[in-house]
Amino acid sequence: MxxxxxxxxxxxxxxxxxxxxxxxxxxxxxxxxxxxxxxxxxxxxFRTLRLRAFTRQFEKLPKSYYRYIAGEITRDDLIADHPDEWRAAVxxxxxxxxxxxxxxxxxxxxxxxxxxxxxxxxxxxxxxxxxxxxxxxxxxxxxxxxxxxxxxxxxxxxxxxxxxxxxxxxxxxxxxxxxxxxxxxxxxxxxxxxxxxxxxxxxxxxxxxxxxxxxxxxxxxxxxxxxxxxxxxxxxxxxxxxxxxxxxxxxxxxxxxxxxxxxxxxxxSVASVLEGMPALRSGLSRSEDTPENWRKAVISAFRIAARSSRSEGTWLKAVASALADRAKQIGVMDEIPPRSSSHLVPAKDSRLRAWLSDTRLKALPNHETRGHMETDLARYAFAAMFAEVFERSPKADEYPRDLAPAHRNWESGKFSDRFRVQSWNAPSATVTSHISKDGHYFIHPDPMQCRSLTVREAARLQTFPDNYFFEGNRTQQYVQVGNxxxxxxxxxxxxxxxxxxxx
Structure with a gap:
C-alpha cells in the first residue's frame, strides 16, 4: 500500500x-x-480555488454543484445544501x-x-x-x-x-x-x-x-x-x-x-480538444451587438480582407478567393451562431476525453465569446484564412499593408505574431494571462467564427476538466487559466x- x-x-x-x-x-x-x-x-x-476544494470533499459531485455552475442556483444555495463540505473547503x-x-x-x-x-x-x-x-x-x-x-x-x-x-x-x-x-x-x-x-x-x-x-x-x-x-x-x-x-x-x-x-x-493538437464544439460568433464591442449587425460587420471584414489580400499580388490569391467565398456563405447563412453555448462535445483524443469529460455535466461552463472591435475582425478573418491555406499563422510582414494595425512595434519585428491563429493540426501556443487583454494572440482556427478563444476553450488547452468552474468576470477567468x-x-x-x- x-x-x-x-x-x-x-x-x-x-x-x-x-x-x-x-x-x-x-x-x-x-x-x-x-x-x-x-x-x-x-x-x-481564490473563489475558484475554494470552490474546487469544496468539490474534493465528495466522492461523487452533488447535483447542486452542477446546478450552480449552470447558473440555476446561487453560491449561497450551494453552501446551504452542503455546509459540512463547505466548512472543510474553508x-x-x-x-x-x-x-x-x-x-x-x-x-x-x-x-x-x-x-x-x-x-x-x-x-x-x-x-x-x-x-x-x-x-x-x-x-x-x-x-x-x-x-x-x-x-x-x-x-x-x-x-x-x-x-x-x-x-x-x-x-x-x-x-x-x-x-x-x-x-x-x-x-x-x-x-x-x-x-x-x-x-x-x-x-x-x-x-x-x-x-x-x-x-x-x-x-x-x-x-x-x-x-x-x-x-x-x-x-x-x-x-x-x-x-x-x-x-x-x-x-x-x-x-x-x-x-x-x-x-x-x-x-x-488543438483539434483534439476544440474540433466539433458548436460554432460561436464573436461579439461587437463598439456597436449594437445583434446577430444581424454581426453578419454585416463580418461580411464587410471578409471583403476588406479579400480586397487587401488581392492588392498584395498573386501569392495571397488563394487566401483572397477563400475570403470572398466565405463572405458569400455568411450572407446566406440561415442562422447566425450564438455568442455562448453550453452544449457538451467530448474531446476527440481518447486520453484527453477521459481526463476532461464528466458524463453528469449538463452544461459546459465558461463558454462565451468576448466582443471585438470591427477593425480587428478583418485581421482575424485574414489570419484564420491564411492559416487554413498555409497551415500556419501569418507573421506581421505577411499581412496586407491595408490590414496593418496602427501599432508602433508592428514592423519592428518585436511582435511579429501579435495576431496569432491557433492551428487545428498542432498544439496551441502558450496560453498566458495576456489572453485576458484582447485575444489577438489566440484567434480561433475557424475563419467563419471570426473570434478569439473562449475561457472554456483556453481551459481545455490547459487540460482543466470540463466541470472545473472559474469564478469572477470573464477577464479574471482568462487570467486564472493563463497563469x-x-x-x-x-x-x-x-x-x-x-x-x-x-x-
Missing part, C-alpha cells in the same frame, strides 16, 4: 497543480496526495499575500500542525509569481523609469517559498516557474543559480534537498525545463519545474540513480513523485 501525503499548495492560483496531485488514487480509491492547505491572494482566483483554503507579516503569523502555526499530524509525510507545491522573470515582464520593466530590479519584491517572492520549505521540511517539493527564470539576473547574479542553491539548502545544510530531473537533460538545463507538448498537453508551454526530494529520504534507499522521469506521449499549471501535467508529475517515494 502506498503512503498517503499531505499537500501544501503556495501561490495556488485557481488550483491547477493541486488538481493534478489530488486526482492520483490508489486502487482502493484512496488519494495518494491529500491537499491540506492552499494559499492564494487574488480574490477571483479550512483547506486561505486568502493571504505570501511574504507579509500577516501571512506568516497566520500560516506558521498551521504549517507546524500539518507537519506534526502528517508525521512528516508532507509535499510542498506551488510557483511564486513570474512577472519579474518572464521575458515580456522584463521588457516591460526596462521601460519603467528608474526601475531597480533589486527593489522589485517579485524577484524574491521565491524566498517565502524557501522559508516555508525550511519550516515544513517536506519529504519533497515541486516548484514551477517560467522559462525566463533561467536567464534572469539581478545585480549580475543569476536568479536561477541562486534559487537552486537556496532550494538545496532549505533543510539547514548545503545539500539537505536533492534536485531530480523530470526529463532528460538538454544542454545546461539539467532536466528542469518541461515542454508540455511532449506529454500529451495540446499546448506548447515550456516551464521550469523543479522536483526536490529530502536527501535523507534518498539516502534511506528510496532511490538508486537519477530516478523516474516523465514519459513522453504522442503529441496532440495555471496544466492539471494533466501536474497529474503526471504526481505519478513520478509517488513512484520515487514508494521506492
Amino acid at each position: 502506498r503512503r498517503n501525503f499531505k499537500v501544501v499548495d503556495l501561490f495556488a492560483g485557481p488550483g491547477g497543480l493541486a488538481e493534478g496531485f489530488s486526482s492520483l488514487r490508489e486502487s482502493s480509491g484512496k488519494r495518494t496526495f491529500d491537499v491540506a492547505l492552499s494559499v492564494e491572494m487574488e480574490p477571483s482566483a 479550512d483547506e483554503t486561505v486568502m493571504l499575500e505570501l511574504g507579509t507579516e500577516k501571512a506568516r503569523n497566520e500560516l506558521d502555526p498551521r504549517l507546524d500542525h500539518i507537519r506534526e499530524t502528517a508525521a512528516g509525510d508532507v509535499i510542498l507545491i506551488g510557483g511564486p509569481p513570474c512577472q519579474a522573470y518572464s521575458l515580456v515582464g522584463r521588457a516591460r520593466n526596462r521601460g519603467i523609469k528608474d526601475y531597480d530590479a533589486i527593489k522589485d519584491h517579485r524577484h524574491f517572492l521565491y524566498r517565502e517559498y524557501i522559508r516555508i520549505l525550511g519550516r515544513l521540511q517536506p519529504v519533497a517539493f515541486v516548484m514551477e516557474n517560467v522559462k525566463g527564470m533561467l536567464s534572469s539576473r539581478v545585480a549580475g547574479e543569476s536568479i536561477f543559480d541562486r534559487v537552486l542553491e537556496d532550494l538545496r539548502a532549505a533543510g539547514g545544510s548545503a545539500d539537505s534537498y536533492t534536485l531530480l530531473p523530470l526529463v532528460p537533460a538538454r544542454g545546461k538545463q539539467a532536466g528542469h525545463v518541461i515542454r508540455c507538448e511532449d506529454f500529451g498537453i495540446p499546448q506548447c508551454r515550456h516551464r521550469v519545474i523543479l522536483l526536490g526530494i529530502r536527501s535523507d529520504v534518498l539516502s534511506g534507499g528510496a532511490l538508486d540513480g537519477p530516478g523516474r522521469t516523465l514519459e513522453p506521449v504522442p503529441r496532440v 495555471a499549471v496544466p492539471p494533466l501535467l501536474a497529474r503526471q508529475i504526481a505519478e513520478v513523485l509517488s513512484d520515487i517515494l514508494d521506492g
Whole structure:
C-alpha cells in the first residue's frame, strides 16, 4: 500500500497543480496526495480555488454543484445544501499575500500542525509569481523609469517559498516557474543559480534537498525545463519545474540513480480538444451587438480582407478567393451562431476525453465569446484564412499593408505574431494571462467564427476538466487559466513523485 501525503499548495492560483496531485488514487480509491492547505491572494482566483476544494470533499459531485455552475442556483444555495463540505473547503483554503507579516503569523502555526499530524509525510507545491522573470515582464520593466530590479519584491517572492520549505521540511517539493527564470539576473547574479542553491539548502545544510530531473537533460538545463507538448498537453508551454526530494529520504534507499522521469506521449493538437464544439460568433464591442449587425460587420471584414489580400499580388490569391467565398456563405447563412453555448462535445483524443469529460455535466461552463472591435475582425478573418491555406499563422510582414494595425512595434519585428491563429493540426501556443487583454494572440482556427478563444476553450488547452468552474468576470477567468499549471501535467508529475517515494 502506498503512503498517503499531505499537500501544501503556495501561490495556488485557481488550483491547477493541486488538481493534478489530488486526482492520483490508489486502487482502493484512496488519494495518494491529500491537499491540506492552499494559499492564494487574488480574490477571483481564490473563489475558484475554494470552490474546487469544496468539490474534493465528495466522492461523487452533488447535483447542486452542477446546478450552480449552470447558473440555476446561487453560491449561497450551494453552501446551504452542503455546509459540512463547505466548512472543510474553508479550512483547506486561505486568502493571504505570501511574504507579509500577516501571512506568516497566520500560516506558521498551521504549517507546524500539518507537519506534526502528517508525521512528516508532507509535499510542498506551488510557483511564486513570474512577472519579474518572464521575458515580456522584463521588457516591460526596462521601460519603467528608474526601475531597480533589486527593489522589485517579485524577484524574491521565491524566498517565502524557501522559508516555508525550511519550516515544513517536506519529504519533497515541486516548484514551477517560467522559462525566463533561467536567464534572469539581478545585480549580475543569476536568479536561477541562486534559487537552486537556496532550494538545496532549505533543510539547514548545503545539500539537505536533492534536485531530480523530470526529463532528460538538454544542454545546461539539467532536466528542469518541461515542454508540455511532449506529454500529451495540446499546448506548447515550456516551464521550469523543479522536483526536490529530502536527501535523507534518498539516502534511506528510496532511490538508486537519477530516478523516474516523465514519459513522453504522442503529441496532440488543438483539434483534439476544440474540433466539433458548436460554432460561436464573436461579439461587437463598439456597436449594437445583434446577430444581424454581426453578419454585416463580418461580411464587410471578409471583403476588406479579400480586397487587401488581392492588392498584395498573386501569392495571397488563394487566401483572397477563400475570403470572398466565405463572405458569400455568411450572407446566406440561415442562422447566425450564438455568442455562448453550453452544449457538451467530448474531446476527440481518447486520453484527453477521459481526463476532461464528466458524463453528469449538463452544461459546459465558461463558454462565451468576448466582443471585438470591427477593425480587428478583418485581421482575424485574414489570419484564420491564411492559416487554413498555409497551415500556419501569418507573421506581421505577411499581412496586407491595408490590414496593418496602427501599432508602433508592428514592423519592428518585436511582435511579429501579435495576431496569432491557433492551428487545428498542432498544439496551441502558450496560453498566458495576456489572453485576458484582447485575444489577438489566440484567434480561433475557424475563419467563419471570426473570434478569439473562449475561457472554456483556453481551459481545455490547459487540460482543466470540463466541470472545473472559474469564478469572477470573464477577464479574471482568462487570467486564472493563463497563469495555471496544466492539471494533466501536474497529474503526471504526481505519478513520478509517488513512484520515487514508494521506492
